[in-house]
Amino acid sequence: MEQRFIDTSEFTRLGRQLQGTLALQSLQRLTADLPPQGDGVARWSVRGWQDAGGRARLEVCVAAAPVVQCQRCMQPMAWPVDACSVLQVMDAPDAGAGPESADAQMPADDWVEPVEASTRLDLHDLVEDEIILALPGVPMHAQCHHPALGPDASADGQGDEASPVSPFEALRQLKKN
Numbered sequence: 001m002e003q004r005f006i007d008t009s010e011f012t013r014l015g016r017q018l019q020g021t022l023a024l025q026s027l028q029r030l031t032a033d034l035p036p037q038g039d040g041v042a043r044w045s046v047r048g049w050q051d052a053g054g055r056a057r058l059e060v061c062v063a064a065a066p067v068v069q070c071q072r073c074m075q076p077m078a079w080p081v082d083a084c085s086v087l088q089v090m091d092a093p094d095a096g097a098g099p100e101s102a103d104a105q106m107p108a109d110d111w112v113e114p115v116e117a118s119t120r121l122d123l124h125d126l127v128e129d130e131i132i133l134a135l136p137g138v139p140m141h142a143q144c145h146h147p148a149l150g151p152d153a154s155a156d157g158q159g160d161e162a163s164p165v166s167p168f169e170a171l172r173q174l175k176k177n
């Protein structure tokens, strides 16, 4: 059984690392608006450490190929995702700390996505977030091959003799004569 929950403080302090695989179809936020995922999986790894400033960091890496829908030809297509993100573990906000203290901890030129410290952080949530972030808002094939929208065949000069004469070509011939 793969470990799914971590104590962020312990995990980063001890420099631990975990990895596993996860059925894409089980990720409900990800798949809510996507075509069926079949038996596709995400391979993930999570690593924890403390940086030179003593700040707790997590790195989440994901490799998967979720099925998305091409927004041009509307056909399903696999969208390869191979991404890593570094997260900064932030102490849970307490009564004394206003939002400005979070800003002070994180200079604007060193922006790292925050994640709230927890004794039971769900790694599957992190993996799902990472995949969602990696997907384009409007996925499209580089070139659609759906027959209904096939590339303009006349443009790449396939077999002149074999293809039927287009109405425009026929008109041009008429004018020429």
Ligand SMILES: [Zn+2]
Pocket: 070, 071, 072, 073, 074, 075, 140, 141, 143, 144, 145, 146
């Ligand atoms: Zn397409």
